[in-house]
Amino acid sequence: MINMDVFRGFLEAIHHLPEMAQPDHLTDPERVKIAKKVMINKIDRGLALDLEACVSCGYCTEACHFYQSTHDPKYSPSRKLDLLRKVHARETSAFAPVKRLFTPDITIDDLKEWQELVYDSCTECGRCSMICPMGVNTARGVNVMREALFEAGLAPLELQAVAQEQAGRGTVFGVGSNELLAAVKQIEEQGTAIPVDLRQADVMLITSVIDILLYQDAFVGSAKILNHLGVKWSLRTAGFEGANFGLLSGSEDLQKLASKRLIDEALQIGAKIVLVPECGHAYPAMRWDARLDDGEPLPFKVMAVSEYVGQQIEKGNLKLTPGDPSHRVTYHDACKLARHGGVMTEPRSALKALGVDFVDTAPTAEQNWCCGGGAGAFLINRAEGLRHQAWQIKREQVEATGAETVAVSCGSCRLNFMAGAEKDKWPVKIESVVAMVAKQLDESLAKTL
Ligand code: SF4
Ligand code: SF4
Incomplete structure (x- = not known):
């Protein structure tokens, strides 16, 4: 049973997040310069191709839930990449010196306008790419825009606040190892064993602040299933948080740091499988993006817990x-x-x-x-x-x-x-x-x- 008071308390806490964001002291020209620099650095061959391949056919608009539910043309997926397209035309395209003559430079007002387009109205769901005849990967371009806006101090204050907390204190919504241990104690008292900080384990379970505070049924359920299977598994207090506010906010440094905390723990206990909790973005952060310090692939398998459970059932x-x-x-x-x-x-x-x-x-x-x-x-x-x-x-x-x-x-x-x-x-x-x-x-x- 979900505690609706905790749920409403969580919604209330979200309302106060903007007050917790630490301000920066960048000027508007500095923000534009930083954002442009990030965009230029991130426009590789694949992204350049995406930016140039769009034929403005408009098919993608029908695939986007933000357009479909509002019919507001500003939410068209293709338009979400227009600012990046402008920077590409002026700075990184084959005819940049010529295109610069008739393509205006981006401004601080553009960046502020795009904040809503790449954070509020794009969940990087990728549905538009399924329908695009040119295979344009809008979600990737949007993520690059988020990186540019984050570095320019223009990510939404809510995401800035949580990213700053995760980067600085290593907690998310105030949940760190002490809060995890308190939750574990309570769960164990109710009869579910949760091994913590074992020196060696075949499976390392990651959890998330949401599951600790609100969706304990998913957290306890994962523990019960692992116990039922009789596998040797462990949670690690020094690396348990699957939520990655680096990925969500656009901070590449934080994304790597948050993943590294998990990777180091998995390596230390010799985990063969790292189980990501029921958390959508935690999965790609570890499964596709995370790497060892030297850039090599992770030496263990990363699975979503629902994927693992389904496979165990199939077997x-x-x-x-x-x-x-x-x-x-x-x-x-x-x-x-x-x-x-x-x-x-x-x-x-x-x-x-x-x-x-x-x-x-x-x-x-x-x-x-x-x-x-x-x-x-x-x-x-x-x-x-x-x-x-x-x-x-x-x-x-x-x-x-x-x-x-x-x-x-x-x-x-x-x-x-x-x-x-x-x-x-x-x-x-x-x-x-x-x-x-x-x-x-x-x-x-x-x-x-
Ligand atoms: S990736 Fe973004 S633009 Fe594309 S369909 Fe999803 S929400 Fe819309
Ligand atoms: S479907 Fe593809 S080619 Fe057509 S407008 Fe959208 S992004 Fe451009």
Whole structure:
């Protein structure tokens, strides 16, 4: 059962984030200079190709939930890259000296305008790229814009505040190792063993501030499943936070630092698998972007916990009690897991194994709609109305299945669903895939080490 007071307290805390951001002292010309420098440095051959390949056909607009729900042309995916396109034309394109003559330079007003376009109204979901005939990777360009704006001190204050906290104190929303240990103690008192700081373990479980504070069912569910499987696993107090506000805000340095904290712990205990919690962006941060200090690939496997659980079910390693065949359940694909990460069959295998009446949404899997709350958008206060509009598409999609429950495998999506449900008095239950599986573990068949 989710504690709605904690949920509302979390929403309230988000409202106060801007007050916590430490201001910088950059002048406007300095901000423009810094932002341009980042953009120029980041425009490699692939991005240049993306910027030049767009034929303005407009197909991508139909794929974007922010455009679809508002019909405001400023939210067209292609337009979100216009500023980057301008910098490319003037600075890095083949005919830059000529193009500079008739392409105006970017200004501080441009940068401020683009803040809304690349943070509030783009969840980097990648859906527009699925439909683009030229294969333009808008999400990547948007991420570069975020890096430019962050370095210029123009990221939304909410994201700046949390990024500053994670970079400085190493905590997120005030949750550090002491708070983790307090949560673990409480969970153990309720009967679930959580091994902490083992010297050697085959599996290292990462968690996140959201799961510690709010979605403990997902955290406890992961622990129960690992215990049931009898694997040797551990949490690490020096590296447990999966949320990466470097990736969300656009701070490349923080992204690397936050990943390094996890990598160092996994290396220290010789982990063969690092399990990322139900957190969409934590998955690509570790699975695709993280590297060793020397740039080499990670020597262990990174898996999303719902992917791992689904695989264990597919292999017959998890024994479940029968579910209710009249309970209709559908699944929301978190964009970073499904479209970006290919994790689509495993969470479905897990849900189908519960013996419920599983029904997919239409469209589904890699074509599924984004819920509108990912990539840090959920934390941006001024984006609340826009997010809620975009979520209506998802709401209608779920309602069309007739499901009583929508299962999710991302805490951010779950937050966005819950915020939408609270606002609209939506009766559909919003549950974690892992928590649902954990509820049906047949403990009489659990393995022990
Ligand atoms: S990545 Fe997603 S949110 Fe961003 S422009 Fe494309 S469809 Fe819209
Ligand atoms: S679908 Fe692709 S080519 Fe067409 S406008 Fe969008 S980004 Fe440009």
